[in-house]
Amino acid sequence: MHWNHPSRFTRILTGLLALALALPVLFAADPVVNILETGSSLLYPLFNLWVPVYRRQHSNVRITTQSTGSGTGISQSIAGLAQIGASDAYLSNAMEKMHSNMLNIPLAISMQMVNYNLPGLNYRHLKLSGPVLAGIYTGSIRYWNDARIRSLNPGVKLPHHVIIPVHRTDGSGDTFIFTQYLSFSTPSWANQTSYGTSVSWPAVSGGLGAEGNPGMVTAIKDNPYAIAYIGTSFENAIRRDRMGIALLKNRAGNFLLPSARTADAAAAVMVPKTPRDERISLIFAPGRMSYPIINYEYAIVNRQQGSAQTAAALRQLFGWAISRSGGNAPSFMRRVHFVPLPAPVVKLSQAQIAEIQ
Amino acid sequence: MKFRHLIAVLASVVALALLAIVVFLAVYSWPAIRMNGAGFLRRNTWNLGNLYSDPILRHGREVMPGASYGILFLIAGTLLSTLIAVILAIPVGVGAAIFLAEAVPAGMRSWISFFVEMLAAIPSVVFGLWGYVVVIPFLGHHLYPWMAHHLKFIPFFAGHSGSGYGLLTAGLVLCLMIVPLITATLRDALVTQLATQRDASLALGASRFETLWSVLLPGARRVLIGSSILATGRALGETMAVLMISGNALNYLPRNIYSPISTMASFIVSQLDSALQDPTGIAVRSLAEVALVLCVISVVVNGAARLLIYYHGRWSARMA
Numbered sequence: 191m192h193w194n195h196p197s198r199f200t201r202i203l204t205g206l207l208a209l210a211l212a213l214p215v216l217f218a219a220d221p222v223v224n225i226l227e228t229g230s231s232l233l234y235p236l237f238n239l240w241v242p243v244y245r246r247q248h249s250n251v252r253i254t255t256q257s258t259g260s261g262t263g264i265s266q267s268i269a270g271l272a273q274i275g276a277s278d279a280y281l282s283n284a285m286e287k288m289h290s291n292m293l294n295i296p297l298a299i300s301m302q303m304v305n306y307n308l309p310g311l312n313y314r315h316l317k318l319s320g321p322v323l324a325g326i327y328t329g330s331i332r333y334w335n336d337a338r339i340r341s342l343n344p345g346v347k348l349p350h351h352v353i354i355p356v357h358r359t360d361g362s363g364d365t366f367i368f369t370q371y372l373s374f375s376t377p378s379w380a381n382q383t384s385y386g387t388s389v390s391w392p393a394v395s396g397g398l399g400a401e402g403n404p405g406m407v408t409a410i411k412d413n414p415y416a417i418a419y420i421g422t423s424f425e426n427a428i429r430r431d432r433m434g435i436a437l438l439k440n441r442a443g444n445f446l447l448p449s450a451r452t453a454d455a456a457a458a459v460m461v462p463k464t465p466r467d468e469r470i471s472l473i474f475a476p477g478r479m480s481y482p483i484i485n486y487e488y489a490i491v492n493r494q495q496g497s498a499q500t501a502a503a504l505r506q507l508f509g510w511a512i513s514r515s516g517g518n519a520p521s522f523m524r525r526v527h528f529v530p531l532p533a534p535v536v537k538l539s540q541a542q543i544a545e546i547q
Numbered sequence: 548m549k550f551r552h553l554i555a556v557l558a559s560v561v562a563l564a565l566l567a568i569v570v571f572l573a574v575y576s577w578p579a580i581r582m583n584g585a586g587f588l589r590r591n592t593w594n595l596g597n598l599y600s601d602p603i604l605r606h607g608r609e610v611m612p613g614a615s616y617g618i619l620f621l622i623a624g625t626l627l628s629t630l631i632a633v634i635l636a637i638p639v640g641v642g643a644a645i646f647l648a649e650a651v652p653a654g655m656r657s658w659i660s661f662f663v664e665m666l667a668a669i670p671s672v673v674f675g676l677w678g679y680v681v682v683i684p685f686l687g688h689h690l691y692p693w694m695a696h697h698l699k700f701i702p703f704f705a706g707h708s709g710s711g712y713g714l715l716t717a718g719l720v721l722c723l724m725i726v727p728l729i730t731a732t733l734r735d736a737l738v739t740q741l742a743t744q745r746d747a748s749l750a751l752g753a754s755r756f757e758t759l760w761s762v763l764l765p766g767a768r769r770v771l772i773g774s775s776i777l778a779t780g781r782a783l784g785e786t787m788a789v790l791m792i793s794g795n796a797l798n799y800l801p802r803n804i805y806s807p808i809s810t811m812a813s814f815i816v817s818q819l820d821s822a823l824q825d826p827t828g829i830a831v832r833s834l835a836e837v838a839l840v841l842c843v844i845s846v847v848v849n850g851a852a853r854l855l856i857y858y859h860g861r862w863s864a865r866m867a
Contacts, residue, residue, distance in 0.1 A: 211774040261820035284611075284826040355708060359795045360822035384613065388821030390594030391797050396707055398807060399795030401817070412684060413710045 228506015261361020278363020320375025590617020631718025675779020
């Protein structure tokens, strides 16, 4: 390149340099707080609805969201790599003892569906129970027309085809609540496999592992005769792909679909039992109309943030997120098929949010 | 400092890095090695235990109740998928190298060679994505059911043809990833062999095929073995592509060639986050033990192949 006016070029360059030097000063006047949210693929769609709306009101906060699985959310939040670890599971007693700075703050209530791809039968809601699902995931129920599935679904012509049970391979809150449902309803599952964000899945020939809720959706869509557990924030995808949604047997013996009504019923029973640190399982709640797999969606947060600004930004964000006029507004909740936090839980969460310093 | 000293320092940094990694893995995984014992290599259990109950004491160490670690299924998945990949890749790679060195007009040779080498440059995650989106639906819904029906007389080809995720798919995609390694090196070896040897062979009345088979290929045998080792090493350690297409089997051995598997490298990636949930830390240390085993297997495979080249060289020298 040939410059005819080197003096002008120099002037432009000096100007740019001056601007570059001035930039940090300009921004220092209005510091931007960066917040990284990572974890639960179930909470991810909700955060993505929240962030653009929240940013319009709070331009000084920049929130990045990632769908990595609850396991990653928990470990990155503990390690201080992320400010918010989104998780469908609360920390275990042993973890809480080791990392006593970590708060478990419920942001909403979620449900989990059991979905299947049974060609020709997906429009029907099959009835399934904890023991039958445990049978499928241990391999003792191999075929869709097994007598134990048939007896729950009289009149449905089930195919003689091998069931493909799909489980999550990443550390997952969905695995946590699904295996809790199996553990609480089926003693043999509780003894052999128990529950956790990742469990030692019994070897089932042909069984598949999938990454994240999106991976689960793809896995059952691509594999006829597969069955999977998927968070309700993916209900729209499930309906679009025309996959089946099961009626699950609750503690009272009724078969129910996940819905705001059945989740509310279960929450109503469990909310009074919620302790101050809010670590409690809502799975397999008593009550005639209680859907058996609901859970608090947690933000795993360190109560000792590095800077006061970050702490203030987090308190403000969470305060907004759990309020009925903010993030828990029906307009948000309905789109991801979540249920707003009941008022007593909002109080408990507010008390925990105030501890972030 | 002389240049010679400078490069000596640089070279020793590389060697020390390897040593440091192995020592780190051994030291870090030592508590797991002691707890898991020799059964680690023989058992088919990867069980973090009940993470939501309290740790118990076992042999003076805190562990989660029910925790048990065994990786036979990972070793099997890793070795079998690599074996399939290498078995398929050698004939394809050799054929392609011969074609490029001998059959393609000189003007086009560099172009086609360029494309083969570009195949080696594609990041593995791209192979994984392609395998996930394109290969698996085709194999799972069309080819595997057909194979399971028509090739059921071959051991391990009969039985449930699965969903497309699994051993053979991993082997096929790994094969595609390592073919260019073999082809590119072998082609160079064939092309650069002395033109006089070729001319002499042709002058003696040998056909082109005889020249290739009896003169050129034997001369390139060491290169073939060497590049196959490199290819094996890559297949053993491949992570992302295998993670996306292997079906991530847990705790069982493949029943047939279509069965889901897991490999050691992909397992480390997929299980690290779960392992971090173990407050006793044994899970992460057991993953480090998996990495150590993978290192040892790679070193053994490399060493065995080097011995092969060494003895092959001595044997050829004696024959000559």
